[in-house]
Amino acid sequence: MSFKILYQEGTDVAANIYSVAAYVDSFAEQLGLTQLTLDPGGFTSAVAALKMPDFPHRDGLEKASPFKKAAHFFVWFVASKPIIDPLPSDVIPQDLAAVPNHQNSIFAYHMAIDCLHKAELHKNGQVVMLENKIKVSKHFFCDFVETFSSVVPAHHFKAVSLLFEQLAYKANPSAPYPEVI
Amino acid sequence: MSGHKHQETIELKVLRVASPDVIGQTKPLSVAKPFCFSNAKGDLKKVDTYAEIRKIAAESAANFKANIKS
Numbered sequence: 001m002s003f004k005i006l007y008q009e010g011t012d013v014a015a016n017i018y019s020v021a022a023y024v025d026s027f028a029e030q031l032g033l034t035q036l037t038l039d040p041g042g043f044t045s046a047v048a049a050l051k052m053p054d055f056p057h058r059d060g061l062e063k064a065s066p067f068k069k070a071a072h073f074f075v076w077f078v079a080s081k082p083i084i085d086p087l088p089s090d091v092i093p094q095d096l097a098a099v100p101n102h103q104n105s106i107f108a109y110h111m112a113i114d115c116l117h118k119a120e121l122h123k124n125g126q127v128v129m130l131e132n133k134i135k136v137s138k139h140f141f142c143d144f145v146e147t148f149s150s151v152v153p154a155h156h157f158k159a160v161s162l163l164f165e166q167l168a169y170k171a172n173p174s175a176p177y178p179e180v181i
Numbered sequence: 182m183s184g185h186k187h188q189e190t191i192e193l194k195v196l197r198v199a200s201p202d203v204i205g206q207t208k209p210l211s212v213a214k215p216f217c218f219s220n221a222k223g224d225l226k227k228v229d230t231y232a233e234i235r236k237i238a239a240e241s242a243a244n245f246k247a248n249i250k251s
Binding site: 003004005006007018019021022023024025026027028029030031032033034035036037038039040043066069070084091092093096106110111113114115116117118119120138141 | 193196224226238
């Protein structure tokens, strides 16, 4: 029996904390880091955003698309700055390491994209699965991190959601609504 | 509340929490607690265990590390 990685229901903020902590810890370990320091206040704030009663969608969290859910997680994680330690320049390029708050943008991007992989879209009574994972170029990725490393959730949520949606549709050409305009 | 009780220990190897009262010191982060998982359908990716989340993260990190400085 499966459970959602993000936006777990029923219990409290803790359930989402375990998911995000497990993801960030494993990602950091695979990068070769031996320690990664979290700001407990920022971490709690980032995860608590997943339980916000005023999710920025007119029909609420439950009827929001996976793109909006992924974007909501991304903007709040980056803005809350839960990861204190920047990534070392032996792991990422110098120009990326020079971007303030790059570490939170990099971790949040990957977790959001992984959560969109095999996400389910409900469209016109049918369930469409996003079978293919989003992939971008190194150039795009570095620009994305720089663009959103100083994100303001209320200002950038919709832009990130639209971007995730189009990236997912590019990777899954049969998923979009008819493109007619 | 829907779903079933499930117990799984999550081993964290890298994360530390900055101690708010002693600047520069850290302590291990412990998250080994039971959770409750949902039967809801239609959403972001679902997994069966936290170990699966770790595997997904490790694969993404490996790909990132291999390509970001290439």
